[in-house]
Amino acid sequence: MSEKKVSVWTSITFWRRSAAWVTGTAVVLLMWLTFNTIGQISMGTDEDLQNGVKKRIPAPTVINYKIDYAYDEKRGHEVPVIGEKELFFGKEWSADEAAELLRHGKLTQQAKNCMNCHTLLGNGAYYAPDLTKAWLDPKWNDGTMTGITGKDTVEEAMAEFLMHPSQFPTHARMMPNLGITKEEAIALVAFLKHMSAIDTNGFPRNFSQSAKRLEGGTHAW
Amino acid sequence: MLGSIKSNKFQYESQKLAMNYFRVAIVLFGAQLLMGLIAATQFLYPSFLFEVYDFSVARMVHINALVVWMLYAMIGSVYLLLPDETGIEAVGIKLGKLAFWVLTAAVTVVVLVYIFIQVGPGSEATIWLINEGREYIEAPRWADIGIVVVVLIFYYNVFATYMKGEKTGIMTVLVADLFALAGLYLCGMFFTSNISMDQYWWWWVIHLWVEATWEVFVGSLAAYGLIKILGAKREIVEMWLWIEVLMLFGSGILGLGHHYFWIGTPEYWWEIGALFSALEPVPLVAMFVHVLYDWGKEQGHAEAGQAGHAVKNSPAMAWIAINAFGNFLGAGIWGFFHTLPQVNIYTHGTQFTAAHGHLAFFGAYATILIGMMYLGVQRAYAIERMRMTFKTKMAIALLITGILGMTVSLTIAGYEQVLVERADLGGGWDAYFIAQNLPWMLQAMGWRLVMGLVMFTGFIFLVADLFTIGKAKEHAEQESVGAAAA
Ligand code: HEM
Ligand code: HEM
Ligand SMILES: [Fe+2]
Numbered sequence: 159m160s161e162k163k164v165s166v167w168t169s170i171t172f173w174r175r176s177a178a179w180v181t182g183t184a185v186v187l188l189m190w191l192t193f194n195t196i197g198q199i200s201m202g203t204d205e206d207l208q209n210g211v212k213k214r215i216p217a218p219t220v221i222n223y224k225i226d227y228a229y230d231e232k233r234g235h236e237v238p239v240i241g242e243k244e245l246f247f248g249k250e251w252s253a254d255e256a257a258e259l260l261r262h263g264k265l266t267q268q269a270k271n272c273m274n275c276h277t278l279l280g281n282g283a284y285y286a287p288d289l290t291k292a293w294l295d296p297k298w299n300d301g302t303m304t305g306i307t308g309k310d311t312v313e314e315a316m317a318e319f320l321m322h323p324s325q326f327p328t329h330a331r332m333m334p335n336l337g338i339t340k341e342e343a344i345a346l347v348a349f350l351k352h353m354s355a356i357d358t359n360g361f362p363r364n365f366s367q368s369a370k371r372l373e374g375g376t377h378a379w
Numbered sequence: 380m381l382g383s384i385k386s387n388k389f390q391y392e393s394q395k396l397a398m399n400y401f402r403v404a405i406v407l408f409g410a411q412l413l414m415g416l417i418a419a420t421q422f423l424y425p426s427f428l429f430e431v432y433d434f435s436v437a438r439m440v441h442i443n444a445l446v447v448w449m450l451y452a453m454i455g456s457v458y459l460l461l462p463d464e465t466g467i468e469a470v471g472i473k474l475g476k477l478a479f480w481v482l483t484a485a486v487t488v489v490v491l492v493y494i495f496i497q498v499g500p501g502s503e504a505t506i507w508l509i510n511e512g513r514e515y516i517e518a519p520r521w522a523d524i525g526i527v528v529v530v531l532i533f534y535y536n537v538f539a540t541y542m543k544g545e546k547t548g549i550m551t552v553l554v555a556d557l558f559a560l561a562g563l564y565l566c567g568m569f570f571t572s573n574i575s576m577d578q579y580w581w582w583w584v585i586h587l588w589v590e591a592t593w594e595v596f597v598g599s600l601a602a603y604g605l606i607k608i609l610g611a612k613r614e615i616v617e618m619w620l621w622i623e624v625l626m627l628f629g630s631g632i633l634g635l636g637h638h639y640f641w642i643g644t645p646e647y648w649w650e651i652g653a654l655f656s657a658l659e660p661v662p663l664v665a666m667f668v669h670v671l672y673d674w675g676k677e678q679g680h681a682e683a684g685q686a687g688h689a690v691k692n693s694p695a696m697a698w699i700a701i702n703a704f705g706n707f708l709g710a711g712i713w714g715f716f717h718t719l720p721q722v723n724i725y726t727h728g729t730q731f732t733a734a735h736g737h738l739a740f741f742g743a744y745a746t747i748l749i750g751m752m753y754l755g756v757q758r759a760y761a762i763e764r765m766r767m768t769f770k771t772k773m774a775i776a777l778l779i780t781g782i783l784g785m786t787v788s789l790t791i792a793g794y795e796q797v798l799v800e801r802a803d804l805g806g807g808w809d810a811y812f813i814a815q816n817l818p819w820m821l822q823a824m825g826w827r828l829v830m831g832l833v834m835f836t837g838f839i840f841l842v843a844d845l846f847t848i849g850k851a852k853e854h855a856e857q858e859s860v861g862a863a864a865a
Binding site: 168169170173174176177180181184185187188191194195196198199200201214215218257260261262263264265266267268269270271272273274275277278279280281282283284285286287288291292295296297324328329330331332334335336337338339342345346349353356357358359360361362363364365367 | 425434579639641728801
């Protein structure tokens with residue numbers, strides 16, 4: 159720009175400074191929000207669970223409790239509800255055991271590449287159902303999958319399915335055998351049960367409704 | 380392009396190195412499309428390669444090849460413009476060449492492991508050696524560290540050359556932007572059992588790349604391109620560039636919130652994510668206007684018979700114009716469609732997301748990087764004014780028809796999925812499969828595959844063109860004709 163033109167709107171310096179300030183402000187705000195969010199999404203503790211303190215991401219020992227996903231009047235959508243105690247694979251898991259199990263489950267989830275077919279918390283691939291609330295899915299809880307796998311409990315049925323998915327097909331699109339061992343399968347089920355207890359602000363919406371609808375025939379057919 | 384090794388008229392080693400990066404990029408682009416075709420086939424015929432080469436593997440290679448070819452083409456673009464902007468040779472060119480071979484060897488090993496080993500046991504060893512199982516950044520940890528080292532060498536080259544040579548506005552933006560781009564990669568390099576924490580930082584890499592640092596990068600490339608191809612005035616182009624940086628970072632950084640609606644993060648992200656991401660299309664409109672404005676203006680000068688204003692590389696100019704529009708359409712429009720939480724609660728993780736992902740990545744990045752490759756070929760052959768050939772036009776027509784057709788198909792599939800699976804049935808296993816099996820979904824998946832094949836044909840024309848255009852006769856023919864460009 160020649161010296162005579164003095165309008166700030168055509169001044170490179172003005173725009174460069176503005177860009178730096180706006181970017182800097184956005185970064186500072188993001189950092190601040192990040193600190194707050196990190197605090198809110200850190201896992202709770204076993205004591206929180208025992209005292210009924212709600213955490214967005216509960217402790218790994220949440221696997222020792224019944225989990226539900228129910229409509230909350232105040233928030234206007236479904237939220238996870240942590241109920242009374244129940245055994246998980248026939249036992250109650252200590253805080254250390256549960257943490258180790260969850261860690262193994264998460265590692266297995268990554269090692270087997272689940273997210274390149276499924277979505278978790280809605281992120282991933284779209285070739286297979288979302289796993290966010292898989293633990294609560296009617297398919298596992300209405301006797302279908304326990305029946306197919308010949309197991310008594312949801313966790314055992316899930317573990318059996320994960321070890322031999324292509325032996326229990328529900329559709330032409332099947333899950334492949336990923337060489338999942340018994341230990342890995344148990345850990346994965348713990349990971350899925352824990353995930354279903356995460357407060358996702360109501361995603362997936364109306365999840366608890368699909369079972370009832372399907373029984374009476376659906377709008378889609 | 381390979382032919383350009385022989386008739387290599389480059390003045391600078393840096394620009395020769397750029398061509399190496401472009402060559403690998405184009406190979407990976409081809410691999411990406413092939414993997415996409417396999418995955419798309421599996422949607423229709425699930426038994427295709429079942430338990431041999433599963434969907435998850437094909438898809439992983441598809442999106443990894445995508446990210447890596449784009450990074451290669453981006454590095455290539457920087458090595459191409461570096462001597463032009465700074466006026467000097469890249470200072471650490473020997474090290475730069477070594478880094479290229481190291482990176483390429485590492486990428487080859489990673490891909491072979493993906494393809495032949497695929498998955499490992501659920502242990503730390505797997506995420507260190509086989510794959511990390513996190514979308515787009517699946518590369519195992521050893522490769523992450525290798526990438527960081529190579530990127531440091533690359534960055535040193537850019538930074539030191541910048542400090543030694545001339546400091547243009549374009550280079551200043553690039554030096555700052557590349558620093559952020561490289562630094563963000565570190566956010567994806569740790570393990571946690573907490574899936575929400577995992578995804579929180581994962582989005583720092585993915586979103587802050589494609590909606591902040593990569594966009595600014597593209598702004599810089601377009602600025603360079605407009606100056607090189609049209610002879611646009613540097614002062615004006617650089618002023619626009621700073622305005623774009625302001626708007627892109629101003630909206631894109633906090634726009635990150637649109638990924639924090641449902642992953643366990645607090646509700647305040649609804650408002651923050653909605654507000655800032657809704658502003659994200661604004662700079663994309665500005666970039667579109669800027670490119671068309673400069674193009675029209677210079678065209679006017681040329682038609683008025685003023686020397687030096689004719690389009691100097693019409694294939695590159697075409698791709699830059701397509702970029703301006705594609706970025707606006709794929710990222711701006713298709714992104715805005717699902718960015719408000721009220722909509723996103725239903726569209727989150729459906730084929731709708733895939734529609735947006737395809738059009739945005741292609742429109743915003745593939746296009747301009749292809750344009751940069753044409754600029755590279757022009758330099759390799761020292762062509763004064765490069766013209767489109769029949770192949771250039773076929774590549775453009777087919778690639779664009781393919782990507783638009785694919786986007787429309789996936790958008791229809793997405794609507795169907797949103798209405799039936801999500802809104803009507805409320806999600807879940809049965810709801811998912813009911814929606815997947817409806818005729819509209821199946822038709823859409825069929826058309827996606829057809830359009831993928833159209834794209835692949837376009838890609839073949841593109842490669843053929845890049846190989847041969849340097850010797851095409853078109854360039855000489857029109858030397859005296861006015862600027863009947865594009
Ligand atoms: C031959 C052409 C192509 C075909 C057949 C194809 C096919 C596919 C398929 C089947 C998926 C998996 C979607 C799912 O999980 O349901 C996918 C994902 C993806 N593809 Fe492609 N693709 C093609 C070209 C491209 C191009 C040119 C780009 C970008 C430049 C691209 C970028 C992506 C991205 C970003 C994803 C992940 C999307 C998401 O998670 O939302 N693809 N593609
Ligand atoms: C060139 C720029 C962009 C690219 C390459 C891009 C690419 C993508 C991709 C690949 C995904 C899917 C991620 C996954 O696999 O989970 C995605 C998601 C998303 N994008 Fe973009 N995007 C861009 C710009 C934008 C813009 C400007 C907006 C908003 C105005 C936007 C809004 C969104 C939203 C809301 C999602 C989440 C979708 C969901 O909930 O499933 N994007 N983007
Ligand atoms: Fe985003």
